[in-house]
Amino acid sequence: MDNAVDMLTIVAVILFMIVVVLVMVYWYMKRKENSPEKQENNNSNNIENPKLKTKETAKQTSQYTKLSVFDFMEFDKIEDNMIVQNGGKRYLMVISCEGINYDLMSEVEKTSVEAGFVQFLNTLRHPIQLYTQTRTINISSSIENYTKKIEEVKQQLDKKQMEYNKMLQSGSYSTTITRELRTEIARLQNLYDYGKDITQNIEKMSLNKNVLKKHYYIVIPYNTSDLGNDMLSDEEKKQMVFSELYTRSQALIRTLFACSMKCKVMDSYELAELLYVAYNRDESEVYGIEKALKAGYTELYSTAPDVLDKKMEALNKTIEEKALEMAKEYVDEIKSEKEKAVEKKEESIDDLIDEMATAILKENERYIGKEVTEEAIKRVKGKKQKKEENANDKEEKKRTRRTTKTNADA
Numbered sequence: 001m002d003n004a005v006d007m008l009t010i011v012a013v014i015l016f017m018i019v020v021v022l023v024m025v026y027w028y029m030k031r032k033e034n035s036p037e038k039q040e041n042n043n044s045n046n047i048e049n050p051k052l053k054t055k056e057t058a059k060q061t062s063q064y065t066k067l068s069v070f071d072f073m074e075f076d077k078i079e080d081n082m083i084v085q086n087g088g089k090r091y092l093m094v095i096s097c098e099g100i101n102y103d104l105m106s107e108v109e110k111t112s113v114e115a116g117f118v119q120f121l122n123t124l125r126h127p128i129q130l131y132t133q134t135r136t137i138n139i140s141s142s143i144e145n146y147t148k149k150i151e152e153v154k155q156q157l158d159k160k161q162m163e164y165n166k167m168l169q170s171g172s173y174s175t176t177i178t179r180e181l182r183t184e185i186a187r188l189q190n191l192y193d194y195g196k197d198i199t200q201n202i203e204k205m206s207l208n209k210n211v212l213k214k215h216y217y218i219v220i221p222y223n224t225s226d227l228g229n230d231m232l233s234d235e236e237k238k239q240m241v242f243s244e245l246y247t248r249s250q251a252l253i254r255t256l257f258a259c260s261m262k263c264k265v266m267d268s269y270e271l272a273e274l275l276y277v278a279y280n281r282d283e284s285e286v287y288g289i290e291k292a293l294k295a296g297y298t299e300l301y302s303t304a305p306d307v308l309d310k311k312m313e314a315l316n317k318t319i320e321e322k323a324l325e326m327a328k329e330y331v332d333e334i335k336s337e338k339e340k341a342v343e344k345k346e347e348s349i350d351d352l353i354d355e356m357a358t359a360i361l362k363e364n365e366r367y368i369g370k371e372v373t374e375e376a377i378k379r380v381k382g383k384k385q386k387k388e389e390n391a392n393d394k395e396e397k398k399r400t401r402r403t404t405k406t407n408a409d410a
Contacts, residue, residue, distance in 0.1 A: 075092075075275065076088070078268050078271050078272055078275070079238075079268070080238065080242055080268070081093065081242075081265060081266065081267050081268055081271070082241070082242060082245065082271075083271060083275075088224065088234060088237075088238075089223060089224050089225070090221060090222070090223050090224070091221070091222050091223075091224070091238075091241045091242075091245060092219055092220065092221050092222075093219075093220045093222075093245040093246070093248075093249055093265060093266075094131075094217050094218070094219050094220070094265075094266045094271060094274065095217065095218040095220070095249055095252060095253065095263050095264065095265055095266070096215065096216070096217055096263065096264060096266050096270065097216045097217065097218065097256065097261050097262070097263045098216075098261060098262045098263070099214065099216055099261075100113070100259070100260050100261060109260070112258075112259075112260070113259045113260060115258075116255070116256070116258030116259035116260075117259050119255060119258060120252070120255045120256055120258075120259065123251070123255050126220070126248060127221060128218055128219065128220055128221075128252075129218070129219040129221070130216070130217075130218060130219075131216075131217040131218075131219055132214055132215070132216055132217070133214070133215045133217065133274070133277060133278065134212050134213070134214050134215075135212065135213055135215060135277060136211065136212055136213075137211045137212065137213050139202055139205065139206050140206065142202060143199060143202055143203060143206065146195060146198060146199045146202065147199060149195060150192060150195045150196060150199060153188060153191050153192045153195060154192055156188055157185065157188040157189060157192055160181060160184055160185045160188060161185060163181060163328070164178070164181050164182065164185060167181065167332075173332065174339045176339065177332065177339075217266075217274070218252060218263075220245055220248050220249055220252070222241050222244055222245050222248075224237050224241060227240060227241075246265065249265050250265075253265075354380050354381075354383070357380050358377055358380055358381075361373050361376050361377055361380075362377075
């Protein structure tokens with residue numbers, strides 16, 4: 001009996017130990033599965049082959065239809081002052097019109113405008129489209145032009161000021177030249193201040209985004225199917241369409257002239273600007289078509305000017321400035337010499353008159369007589385001596401006054 005109990009005890013202990021071992025093995029396997037290395041291996045196994053993925057992506061993208069941006073626009077291109085549509089099957093020519101202020105007109109003028117507009121409607125023999133476009137007034141170009149002009153005036157003002165300072169330092173120029181130069185400096189200074197004030201006012205106006213202007217257009221369409229001749233080439237069709245559209249446009253312009261409206265056919269650049277504003281309502285206020293074209297978006301590449309060309313241009317500009325400065329300096333010197341000669345002649349004008357009077361008397365001695373000539377010459381010399389004596393007396397009096405004043409001070 002005791003042996004049986006011992007055996008059962010031993011079996012139970014063995015079974016318990018087996019269960020414990022199995023539990024430990026199970027726990028170890030679980031822990032190993034949840035380890036970071038195992039997760040990385042699982043993730044690496046889940047990564048798809050890039051080549052297979054690329055092929056699948058290519059299959060997916062091949063199912064989509066690629067469309068050009070021009071498919072979403074209502075035109076193909078702009079050519080010969082016309083908008084081309086539907087692959088060259090339809091052409092548009094646009095007339096720009098300047099509006100008139102009907103409310104400020106007199107009754108007679110209003111009646112004339114109304115009669116002209118009725119005539120315009122009665123003469124229509126083909127379809128047209130009236131188009132109005134509201135734009136924010138862009139005066140950046142005006143500001144740039146004013147700024148350039150102000151810079152030019154500033155450069156001229158600085159040059160004149162430097163010339164005036166050189167004249168004052170040299171002291172070899174007459175008062176007439178310095179007075180003229182001061183007047184020119186004052187004129188340029190006033191012009192510079194005036195231009196600066198105008199530019200500041202325009203810049204303040206440009207900050208107001210509510211300054212709007214309406215533009216009015218008349219769109220004239222034409223279909224190539226109206227030509228009725230399928231044997232024509234594309235170039236011949238385009239020429240005939242242009243001729244027809246231009247004739248219709250001029251007829252409308254003449255009719256609208258009776259309404260006191262100024263109209264004209266828009267060129268290719270103006271048409272591009274019209275479409276640019278229509279498709280870029282917000283960007284066109286900040287980034288106009290002129291800046292977009294200058295940016296070179298339609299070019300494959302852009303190149304900077306050659307360094308040697310830029311250096312040559314700078315040297316030419318420096319040579320021109322130095323040459324102008326030298327020429328101005330020599331002209332001023334010659335003017336100064338002539339003015340000195342004039343001043344010297346003015347100082348000796350009395351002596352010159354006496355000499356010329358004496359010469360005239362001697363030349364005409366045989367006509368007026370010898371005695372009269374000698375007496376006249378004697379009086380001329382006496383007048384000259386009298387002037388010299390008066391001048392000497394004045395000089396003596398001045399010298400005496402200075403001596404008296406010096407003694408009194410002593």
